[in-house]
Amino acid sequence: METERKIAIFGLGFVGLPLALSFALRGCRVTGVDVDEKLVSDLNRGITYHLESYRGTPIQEILKEQLETGRFRATTDPDPALASCNDIIVTVGVPVTNGIPDLNPVKAAATAIGRGLRPGQLVLIRSTLTPGTTRRVLQPILESSGLKAEADFFLAYAAERIAEGRAFEEFENMPTVVSGVGPRSLQRAREVLGIATRAELVEASSIEVGETAKVLENIARDVDIALVNEFARFTKALGIDIFEVVKVANTHTRVNLLLPGPGVGGYCVPNALYYLLPRALEFNLNLRIFPVARQINDEAPVHAAGLVLKNLPVPPNQAKVAVFGIAMKDYSNDDRLSPAHTVIKVLQTAGVQVKAFDPAVPTRYPFSAASLEEALRGAHGIVVLARQRDLDYQNLAFFRELMSKERPFIVDTRNIYDRATVEKAGFRLETL
Ligand SMILES: NC(=O)c1ccc[n+]([C@@H]2O[C@H](COP(=O)([O-])OP(=O)(O)OC[C@H]3O[C@@H](n4cnc5c(N)ncnc54)[C@H](O)[C@@H]3O)[C@@H](O)[C@H]2O)c1
Structure with missing residues (x-):
């Protein structure tokens, strides 16, 4: 000691x-x-x-x-x-x-x-x-x-x-x-x-090596996530599941792909590019791949919101959507730069009433629901953006009871649901 x-x-x-x-x-x-x-x-x-x-x-x-x-x-x-x-x-x-x-x-x-x-x-x-x-x-x-x-x-x-x-x-x-x-x-x-x-x-x-390695580590994650987020657009068009494709590809011993999602949040990864750019500018360097990766990940929540809008059974200004997870990633209480904020903003701008439930995030927003019931009551669909421990995602019969009587939908960005189970419970399932 x-x-x-x-x-x-x-x-x-x-x-x-x-x-x-x-x-x-x-x-x-x-x-x-x-x-x-x-x-x-x-x-x-x-x-x-x-x-x-x-x-x-x-x-x-x-x-x-x-x-x-x-x-x-x-x-x-x-x-x-x-x-x-x-x-x-x-x-x-x-x-x-x-x-x-x-x-x-x-x-x-x-x-x-x-x-x-x-x-x-x-x-x-x-x-x-x-x-x-x-x-x-x-x-x-x-x-x-x-x-x-x-x-x-x-x-x-x-x-x-x-x-x-x-x-x-x-x-x-x-x-x-x-x-x-x-x-x-x-x-x-x-x-x-x-x-x-x-x-x-x-x-x-040198200190510069230490500082630069840290920025590289964070940007590498941004690029790796952008890679699978972009690949998800291709697999969706092809009618196959990106999570299965990644799982299968990762059996190669020298491949270690990350998982796609509704975007990249938190303090570290989204900010890293902006720590690098001022120095690159001083050296007149045109860095290409990092800003593109950032842009792809910035667009991911807009894409997720698009999947929600596409599934609404009523015009957006008559629709209610429940968001599960405000945190920037699974099992986190941190919602800084969380993709959830962009998803919610896009939906609200389209006129959708949004109620978001996240038992771990302490900050309260006008769109925060105090309970799961409040988020789900009368909702036409659910969009899952992050996993949390105190939320039973499989309680589908309970969700169904509270939600709109029309066949509700689930947009699953976290690969939580099994299609057959969800459909049997009376939902439509949309994945990345
Ligand atoms: N959050 C992570 O997972 C993580 C991981 C690795 C590295 N980092 C890095 O670590 C650093 C801190 O990140 P964080 O997530 O803990 O940030 P944070 O915002 O949670 O904490 C920073 C704290 O510093 C305080 N602060 C601001 N100005 C101050 C001052 N002049 N004197 C004393 N305190 C002051 C703020 O009030 C805040 O509480 C960042 O550089 C981040 O990039 C974060």
């Missing part, structure tokens, strides 16, 4: 909170710093909506336990945390608006850290960044403290790779790429990362 180590973690979101608790579980004293006052106050009262668990213990219990031991607390005030910690970890994100990455939050975090930075501290950046940001943007801000990276304080980069829902397990077991501005920074980062991970720490020869 690392009982002497004090760590300040900036950003207490999907990455920062489970990371902070991972260090606390291993004995470190962790102060989480976040600008979101409500989040900080919720966390200090033991409230979080994340769907993480570690060895069967839900994050809610881990949070309460670590608050009780005093090994974790959250604050909006960075100064006391900086005054007493050995290591500082940054997990503040880079939001993208209209294709433009906004470095202000991460710059603001670096400015706050720079004000309180002391000799001997490590600043370990774990955010996904436009390649070059750590050295070109964050290092000068940190050095405005008067301290020099590598000589007076340590500066390193190790992109976070976890998938939401598997954070604790992946902090522990996912190989992590680490790089530093110099060998001392690298060594110190290795020491700190080694507290929470037993997986390999892969050294990158």
Whole structure:
């Protein structure tokens, strides 16, 4: 147990909170710093909506336990945390608006850290960044403290790779790429990362390699998903099932296709291209495949909405549709950039009344249904966009009772349903 180590973690979101608790579980004293006052106050009262668990213990219990031991607390005030910690970890994100990455939050975090930075501290950046940001943007801000990276304080980069829902397990077991501005920074980062991970720490020869590899990893998923999403258009025209085609193709030992779906959401994959483009523009590079992949995945929810509109038995302005799953992917509570938002917007713009049910997403929207019954009552059809644990997708007789008496439809973008079962229950089934 690392009982002497004090760590300040900036950003207490999907990455920062489970990371902070991972260090606390291993004995470190962790102060989480976040600008979101409500989040900080919720966390200090033991409230979080994340769907993480570690060895069967839900994050809610881990949070309460670590608050009780005093090994974790959250604050909006960075100064006391900086005054007493050995290591500082940054997990503040880079939001993208209209294709433009906004470095202000991460710059603001670096400015706050720079004000309180002391000799001997490590600043370990774990955010996904436009390649070059750590050295070109964050290092000068940190050095405005008067301290020099590598000589007076340590500066390193190790992109976070976890998938939401598997954070604790992946902090522990996912190989992590680490790089530093110099060998001392690298060594110190290795020491700190080694507290929470037993997986390999892969050294990158420069911070730029680490930053760029992370962007590549995310863009690779975007391209891979675009590939199968585009292929789904072909298999549908051919009258065969894309999920079966992918399954069969994946029996080739060197093929590892992903699954198609209603689009790509969340913070990481859709934003990655926009972290790359500003640098490509500086070099006058015309990158072709990545923007096309992004466009295909951006169009996927519009396509899914089109499948719904095509199946409406009444004009759209007389129709009601139940959406199952607002989350950006199966079993997630995160609906940032979720394809569901586009699907719902397209349907609403066409005049359809939409009620969406997702037992895991805490945010309430005007289209949110408080219950499954509310979503289904009088609906002409269902569109399934994400799986959730607390929703019984196979309760078809119950759905049928609540829905419009005309033969309702199900648009299944997640490959949940068996055609014969659905049709026997009195539904029409539309797949990708
Ligand atoms: N979500 C994932 O699964 C995932 C996986 C791997 C990597 N990442 C990367 O990790 C980073 C964080 O992602 P996330 O999903 O946790 O984001 P998030 O939005 O859930 O969390 C970021 C937190 O930072 C806080 N914040 C903003 N400005 C701040 C400041 N100046 N000081 C302190 N806190 C501040 C926000 O209030 C928020 O709570 C991003 O760079 C993301 O690309 C995310």
